Amino acid sequence: RRKVNTKAKFQTIPNGHDKFLTDTFQLIMKEIVQKAGDRSEKVVDWKAPEELRALMDLEPKAVGESHEKLLSRLQDIIKYSVKTGHPHFVNQLFSSLDPYGLAGQIVTDALNTSQYTYETAPVFTLMEETVLKTMRDYIGYTEGNGIFCPGGSISNIMAMNCARFKMFPQTKKYGMFGLPPLVVYTSELAHYSIKKAGYLLGFGDDNVRLVKTDTEGRIIPEDLEKQIQETKDEGLTPFMVVATAGTTVFGAFDPIEKMAEISEKHGLWYHVDGAWGGGVLMSRQHRYLMKGVERADSVTWNPHKLLGVPQQCSCFLTRHVKVLQECHRADAKYLFQKDKFYDTSYDTGDKTFQCGRKVDVLKYWLMWKAKGSEGFEQHINRLFDNTRYMVEQLNKRDDFRMVVEKPDCTNVCFWYIPPSLRNMPEGPEFWDKLHKIAPKVKEGMIRDGTMMITYQPQKDLSNFFRLVLQNSATTYEDMDFFINEIERLGKDL
Amino acid sequence: RRKVNTKAKFQTIPNGHDKFLTDTFQLIMKEIVQKAGDRSEKVVDWKAPEELRALMDLEPKAVGESHEKLLSRLQDIIKYSVKTGHPHFVNQLFSSLDPYGLAGQIVTDALNTSQYTYETAPVFTLMEETVLKTMRDYIGYTEGNGIFCPGGSISNIMAMNCARFKMFPQTKKYGMFGLPPLVVYTSELAHYSIKKAGYLLGFGDDNVRLVKTDTEGRIIPEDLEKQIQETKDEGLTPFMVVATAGTTVFGAFDPIEKMAEISEKHGLWYHVDGAWGGGVLMSRQHRYLMKGVERADSVTWNPHKLLGVPQQCSCFLTRHVKVLQECHRADAKYLFQKDKFYDTSYDTGDKTFQCGRKVDVLKYWLMWKAKGSEGFEQHINRLFDNTRYMVEQLNKRDDFRMVVEKPDCTNVCFWYIPPSLRNMPEGPEFWDKLHKIAPKVKEGMIRDGTMMITYQPQKDLSNFFRLVLQNSATTYEDMDFFINEIERLGKDL
Ligand SMILES: Cc1ncc(COP(=O)(O)O)c(C=O)c1O
Ligand SMILES: Cc1ncc(COP(=O)(O)O)c(C=O)c1O
Numbered sequence: 009r010r011k012v013n014t015k016a017k018f019q020t021i022p023n024g025h026d027k028f029l030t031d032t033f034q035l036i037m038k039e040i041v042q043k044a045g046d047r048s049e050k051v052v053d054w055k056a057p058e059e060l061r062a063l064m065d066l067e068p069k070a071v072g073e074s075h076e077k078l079l080s081r082l083q084d085i086i087k088y089s090v091k092t093g094h095p096h097f098v099n100q101l102f103s104s105l106d107p108y109g110l111a112g113q114i115v116t117d118a119l120n121t122s123q124y125t126y127e128t129a130p131v132f133t134l135m136e137e138t139v140l141k142t143m144r145d146y147i148g149y150t151e152g153n154g155i156f157c158p159g160g161s162i163s164n165i166m167a168m169n170c171a172r173f174k175m176f177p178q179t180k181k182y183g184m185f186g187l188p189p190l191v192v193y194t195s196e197l198a199h200y201s202i203k204k205a206g207y208l209l210g211f212g213d214d215n216v217r218l219v220k221t222d223t224e225g226r227i228i229p230e231d232l233e234k235q236i237q238e239t240k241d242e243g244l245t246p247f248m249v250v251a252t253a254g255t256t257v258f259g260a261f262d263p264i265e266k267m268a269e270i271s272e273k274h275g276l277w278y279h280v281d282g283a284w285g286g287g288v289l290m291s292r293q294h295r296y297l298m299k300g301v302e303r304a305d306s307v308t309w310n311p312h313k314l315l316g317v318p319q320q321c322s323c324f325l326t327r328h329v330k331v332l333q334e335c336h337r338a339d340a341k342y343l344f345q346k347d348k349f350y351d352t353s354y355d356t357g358d359k360t361f362q363c364g365r366k367v368d369v370l371k372y373w374l375m376w377k378a379k380g381s382e383g384f385e386q387h388i389n390r391l392f393d394n395t396r397y398m399v400e401q402l403n404k405r406d407d408f409r410m411v412v413e414k415p416d417c418t419n420v421c422f423w424y425i426p427p428s429l430r431n432m433p434e435g436p437e438f439w440d441k442l443h444k445i446a447p448k449v450k451e452g453m454i455r456d457g458t459m460m461i462t463y464q465p466q467k468d469l470s471n472f473f474r475l476v477l478q479n480s481a482t483t484y485e486d487m488d489f490f491i492n493e494i495e496r497l498g499k500d501l
Numbered sequence: 502r503r504k505v506n507t508k509a510k511f512q513t514i515p516n517g518h519d520k521f522l523t524d525t526f527q528l529i530m531k532e533i534v535q536k537a538g539d540r541s542e543k544v545v546d547w548k549a550p551e552e553l554r555a556l557m558d559l560e561p562k563a564v565g566e567s568h569e570k571l572l573s574r575l576q577d578i579i580k581y582s583v584k585t586g587h588p589h590f591v592n593q594l595f596s597s598l599d600p601y602g603l604a605g606q607i608v609t610d611a612l613n614t615s616q617y618t619y620e621t622a623p624v625f626t627l628m629e630e631t632v633l634k635t636m637r638d639y640i641g642y643t644e645g646n647g648i649f650c651p652g653g654s655i656s657n658i659m660a661m662n663c664a665r666f667k668m669f670p671q672t673k674k675y676g677m678f679g680l681p682p683l684v685v686y687t688s689e690l691a692h693y694s695i696k697k698a699g700y701l702l703g704f705g706d707d708n709v710r711l712v713k714t715d716t717e718g719r720i721i722p723e724d725l726e727k728q729i730q731e732t733k734d735e736g737l738t739p740f741m742v743v744a745t746a747g748t749t750v751f752g753a754f755d756p757i758e759k760m761a762e763i764s765e766k767h768g769l770w771y772h773v774d775g776a777w778g779g780g781v782l783m784s785r786q787h788r789y790l791m792k793g794v795e796r797a798d799s800v801t802w803n804p805h806k807l808l809g810v811p812q813q814c815s816c817f818l819t820r821h822v823k824v825l826q827e828c829h830r831a832d833a834k835y836l837f838q839k840d841k842f843y844d845t846s847y848d849t850g851d852k853t854f855q856c857g858r859k860v861d862v863l864k865y866w867l868m869w870k871a872k873g874s875e876g877f878e879q880h881i882n883r884l885f886d887n888t889r890y891m892v893e894q895l896n897k898r899d900d901f902r903m904v905v906e907k908p909d910c911t912n913v914c915f916w917y918i919p920p921s922l923r924n925m926p927e928g929p930e931f932w933d934k935l936h937k938i939a940p941k942v943k944e945g946m947i948r949d950g951t952m953m954i955t956y957q958p959q960k961d962l963s964n965f966f967r968l969v970l971q972n973s974a975t976t977y978e979d980m981d982f983f984i985n986e987i988e989r990l991g992k993d994l
Contacts, residue, residue: 018876018883020597020809021586021974023538026530032604033526036611037519045516052623057847060623066631068866072873078601081870082608085863088624089612093514100621102613102857104513108571110610111525115575117606118529120598120811121585127947128593130545130553131581138559158651158813161856169701183705185682189675200833204854207829208662210703212676257835312857316513318613320651320859336700340693342750342957342967347937349944354550361697363654364595364805366813370578373561377574380565383511390511444840451842454620464835474835481514 017072028075032082039086044093044105045481047489050457051094053087060088095482096459096489101256101284101313104479108378109318112371123156123365124357125343126350133354136369139376143309144325146289148302153332154325155359156368160283161201163308163324164250166360168192168205170306170326171248171277173335180335184210191239192216194250195227195262197466199281202250215244224412225260227251229270236274248277253298254285254314257466257474259417261285265300272303280304283322285417287314290381291388297416302327314391314418314478315384317372332359387480391418394477398487406430407495411472418477423470424449424494426501443470445501452497459493510565521568525575532579537586537598538974540982543950544587546580553581588975589952589982594749594777594806597972601871602811605864616649616858617850618836619843626847629862632869636802637818639782641795646825647818648852649861653776654694656801656817657743659853661685661698663799663819664741664770666828673828677703684732685709687743688720688755690959692774695743708737717905718753720744722763729767741770746791747778747807750959750967752910754778758793765796773797776815778910780807783874784881790909795820807884807911807971808877810865825852880973884911887970891980899923900988904965911970916963917942917987919994936963938994945990952986 022029043049055063064084073081091097093105123129123136140154157163172179176187184190190211194202196218206216217239220231236246249271251262264280271278280301286309288294289301301307306326311317326332337358344355357363376384395418402408402422407430411421426445432438446463453459461475475490515522536542548556557577566574584590586598616622616629633647650656665672669680677683683704687695689711699709710732713724729739742764744755757773764771773794779802781787782794794800799819804810819825830851837848850856869877888911895901895915900923904914916935925931939956946952954968968983 016879018872018879019974020599020602020880020972021538021588022534022598022600022603023974025600026535029530029534029600029604029607030526032607033523036608037522040611041515041522042519045514055623056843057619057623057627061627064624064627066628066866068632068635068869068874070874072871072876078604078867078871082604082867085608085624086612090614090621090623092612092614092621095514100615102615105515105611105613106513107515107518107522109513110515110613111522111571111575113610114522114525114607115529115578117603117610117811118533118598119579119582119585120595120603121583122593122595122812126550127953128583128585130548130550130583131557131578134550134554134557135559139561142561158655158859159855159857161854162651162655165701165854172703179703179705180700181706183682183699183708184677184703185680185705187678189678199856200831201854201856203831204829206676207673207831208658208702208854210665210672210677212672212678213674215676318610319615319857336697338693338696338700341959342955345940345957345964347940347964349940349947350549361654361658361694361701362652363692363694364652364812366651373559374571374575376561378565378571379511381561381563383565386509386511387513447838447840447842454842460620462835464838466834471838471840479513481512481516 031079035079035082039083040093041105047095049091049094051097051460052090052454052457054454054457055088095479095486098475098477099460099462101476101478102319104316106316106318106375108375109371112374113318116367116370121367123367124355124363126354129367132367132369133356135373139369139373140323140325143323147307147325149327151329152325152327153329154323155332155356157322157324158320158366160308160310160322161204163283163322164201164281165205165208166324167279167306167308168209168248170331170335171279172209174277174328174331175247189215189244190247191244192248192250193219193232193235195219195221195252195255197221197225197255197258197260198250198252199256199283224416225255225258227262227267229263229266232267232270246274246276248279250279250281253280253282254417256284257419257464258412258421259415259419261297261416264298268300268303278304280307283308283310284313286310287388290384292385293389294392311372314388316387316478316480317375321368321372336360390480391477394482394487395420397484398477401487401491405491411469420475420477421472423472424498426498428501439470445498446471446473448501449494449498453493459490461490524572528572528575532576533586534598540588542584542587544590544953545583545947545950547947547950548581588972588979591968591970592953592955594969594971595812597809599809599811599868601868602864605867606811609860609863614860616860617848617856619847622860625860625862626849628866632862632866633816633818636816640800640818642820644822645818645820646822647816648825648849650815650817651813651859653801653803653815654697656776656815657694657774658698658701659817660772660799660801661702661741663824663828664772665702667770667821667824668740682708682737683740684737685741685743686712686725686728688712688714688745688748690714690718690748690751690753691743691745692749692776717909718748718751720755720760722756722759725760725763739767739769741772743772743774746773746775747910749777750912750957751905751914752778752908752912754790754909757791761793761796770798771796773800776801776803777806779803780881783877785878786882787885804865807881809880809971809973810868814861814865829853883973884970887975887980888913890977891970894980894984898984904962913968913970914965916965917991919991921994932963938991939964939966941994942987942991946986952983954983
């Protein structure tokens with residue numbers, strides 16, 4: 009009989025690897041966790057793709073390597089990766105390195121299970137149910153359902169799929185072939201995932217109509233009404249309205265209540281994409297921004313954005329109890345046996361188009377237990393307070409100009425105007441030149457590794473900075489630093 | 502000026518939390534990692550939903566809790582969660598707790614980034630590219646493209662979307678409304694994600710046609726031909742064929758080469774769903790099972806299944822260089838600015854319908870560097886060797902009967918026939934009674950926590966066990982244990 013060496017490296021068992029795992033843990037503590045609050049560390053040690061490739065030796069080989077070698081590889085990976093937990097990483101709608109979030113991740117990883125049946129994930133099934141219920145309470149739904157999805161784009165896809173099923177249940181059986189074109193409305197400044205959902209579900213680009221926005225970036229309700237009417241006149245069928253609660257760039261909140269009225273009047277599915285802004289619901293001070301959200305048929309809300317939960321953590325919530333199940337069920341007999349000895353209504357697998365589903369709830373739940381709802385509220389309030397401070401400082405300086413005067417959310421959008429452009433008349437040449445400033449400043453900050461702030465054009469606006477305040481450990485001093493650093497990098501452009 | 506307490510619990514920064522994180526790490530080491538190889542530990546400490554809910558106090562509260570309290574909660578979570586790394590967890594197409602996989606996860610978590618631009622994930626962008634290229638080499642593609650997806654279901658959705666775009670590029674703009682019904686063919690034993698993809702993309706259940714299989718569970722090519730012809734006769738448009746490389750229950754490999762011929766002849770997109778079986782490509786001994794796979798237009802391959810990589814890790818691979826990009830691009834200006842200072846062709850975001858995308862490559866890559874391709878090969882070979890041993894043992898006993906005599910993959914499907922049924926004629930009554938045996942044995946093993954093996958009916962077959970060998974630390978002794986334990990639990994039924 010064959011002897012089995014449980015320490016053989018090819019085997020998928022951790023026996024004999026305590027030291028390796030402990031060394032890995034110590035490495036992340038030393039190189040990532042303990043440095044996360046240290047402003048003197050670089051945000052990124054930038055290398056261009058070809059340079060980095062040459063440094064890293066990424067190709068898998070036939071023969072395995074020693075623990076020492078692997079640890080030195082991990083060290084390099086950390087060295088050349090972006091430090092998204094650094095307080096000066098304000099580049100995206102995510103950032104931070106929350107300790108409870110991280111602890112929740114580590115436990116999730118070690119338990120390595122899949123969230124489709126109660127049988128394989130008893131604790132996490134109940135935990136998801138409880139967390140989703142509590143989130144629905146924040147929205148104001150008295151009943152409903154929900155599911156964790158791998159990202160807000162997929163939550164938005166879920167919304168479109170539920171909407172279609174609810175309005176045209178026969179599509180599940182026959183597809184969309186017989187139908188007149190179905191039309192979705194969303195903001196011209198909506199996240200591109202709405203367009204992408206439209207491609208994926210077979211609606212097509214032309215049938216995702218973009219509604220005009222005002223100078224703050226919020227949907228103009230009259231234009232929504234007008235477009236719905238026009239669609240009907242064209243002989244097409246309106247079926248879904250998507251409001252954004254916190255747009256990606258400006259952080260604008262569409263008029264949620266007003267759009268609910270319009271959707272109700274026309275009998276359309278009303279989805280609120282709160283992937284970014286949804287977290288404001290947890291602050292008594294700021295939740296007014298989402299007034300009326302309980303009238304939505306469904307909501308996307310990403311705890312991995314405004315609430316600072318680690319990636320990935322996104323929720324799809326709906327006030328319809330049965331739609332998720334009805335729309336997605338395939339009743340696979342191998343997984344959802346009805347003759348199991350427990351109440352199989354706890355099995356969540358048929359609520360989604362996924363099968364295996366990563367556990368994304370524990371990190372969020374652990375943060376919630378650690379901080380309390382009050383902690384999340386303080387977090388949100390701090391972010392808004394930092395935003396107020398940042399806007400004040402920018403307004404004090406002549407070389408900055410706000411793109412949106414009063415941001416709804418914690419996105420601060422502004423131009424930096426270097427001395428060379430300060431006295432130029434604001435004609436096409438000025439805007440052309442200004443357009444080239446942000447990319448250069450960005451290049452400078454990345455090469456120096458001092459901070460990361462993104463920039464983009466929007467509509468007919470020249471490239472501007474979008475600084476996202478999502479890490480509640482950032483301070484007024486950090487705000488001052490961002491401003492001074494942009495001046496340092498841009499003053500000679 | 503406000504003083505900032507960087508240790509305030511609400512803040513999303515790990516400063517001051519070293520002890521908590523270290524305690525969490527030690528907890529997983531003690532309660533999960535070090536116990537993973539211990540056969541005397543329970544696989545599950547089973548509680549029914551209501552019982553577990555009462556034990557856990559899952560509701561989030563207003564006020565946060567102490568570190569001590571949180572650690573004791575984590576301890577409970579671990580206690581009542583299924584130990585999927587236990588060698589006697591053979592219930593699903595995933596299991597194991599690979600130490601390198603776990604180390605890769607922990608580093609991924611600490612770096613907490615998103616994989617959409619080179620800017621936010623320089624190392625992981627190149628790492629994905631390299632790993633996907635190497636996987637394509639295993640398939641035999643000389644060129645192509647690919648992307649990591651959150652699960653095999655989503656990889657299959659990706660396949661259907663690429664297929665539609667390639668055959669009917671106008672659908673991206675106009676949707677599917679004008680088209681004649683488009684038909685997909687797959688096995689009657691295919692994974693239900695193909696049906697679900699059909700609902701989601703708007704094809705509808707009726708247009709996902711199920712092809713008959715033989716007694717081993719492999720597609721009968723003649724039936725595929727026949728159904729394609731019938732579809733044409735009905736005036737509908739065939740457009741995609743999906744073969745399965747390792748079916749979910751039987752582990753059958755469809756005739757991949759033969760189906761390639763048929764697809765080519767009719768000009769259809771040919772997808773091979775190797776979510777489960779794809780890993781055999783890494784074994785020189787077993788890769789013949791996928792002969793002809795290089796003729797497929799696309800392949801789904803989940804390293805998180807046969808290769809033992811932790812959840813989630815799934816890849817979509819295609820021999821078409823541009824289709825992913827063309828089919829999904831939305832050119833969001835805020836993220837994929839073309840005036841960035843590096844070569845933005847490295848930005849992967851427009852290859853998918855996701856936006857934020859979790860880093861799933863590092864754990865796989867680290868396992869690969871640690872074990873080498875040879876290690877993965879030994880892993881696969883060991884699984885097949887265990888399968889052979891298991892089948893031999895089952896055949897030696899009178900009270901077991903194989904469902905599939907010679908499994909293609911490492912799924913072992915069999916009935917246990919208790920003494921009470923041993924001498925019954927095999928008529929409807931026998932099969933009815935046998936149908937009730939597996940659920941009862943399953944209940945017994947879960948209540949005792951000794952092992953987890955799933956069961957299901959299939960086609961007209963009564964409930965049978967499906968034991969999945971996916972943990973290469975399982976031994977011949979474990980196989981004997983499974984058999985003896987089923988006898989112990991079932992002998993009085
Ligand atoms: C408004 C909005 N909706 C949806 C999304 C998509 O979320 P995810 O990146 O998690 O897919 C984003 C991402 O930035 C967003 O800003
Ligand atoms: C053959 C097959 N394809 C696809 C899938 C879906 O993979 P995932 O669970 O990662 O979504 C599975 C899952 O078991 C499968 O067995």
